[in-house]
Amino acid sequence: MPSKGREYRRRRYLLDPNVCPFCGADEIDASKTDAFENMMYQWVRCSECETEWHDIYQLVDFEEVVAGKGL
Numbered sequence: 477m478p479s480k481g482r483e484y485r486r487r488r489y490l491l492d493p494n495v496c497p498f499c500g501a502d503e504i505d506a507s508k509t510d511a512f513e514n515m516m517y518q519w520v521r522c523s524e525c526e527t528e529w530h531d532i533y534q535l536v537d538f539e540e541v542v543a544g545k546g547l
């Protein structure tokens with residue numbers, strides 16, 4: 477969809493990250509992740525239009541799963 481801007485694609489993809497933001501196909505595969513400081517990137521590829529991009533995650537919270545020594 478070349479006539480529509482990046483911001484339109486971005487908003488649509490953030491609402492529904494299960495379809496390719498470039499061609500709309502649902503043939504997308506997420507693979508490896510890379511962490512950088514408080515950001516995490518996940519590599520995603522569309523097998524329909526062959527575009528690759530990063531999904532970008534940001535730390536929003538944490539939860540304790542194993543109690544430590546209570547120091």
Ligand SMILES: [Zn+2]
Nearest residue numbers: 496499522525
């Ligand atoms: Zn695509």
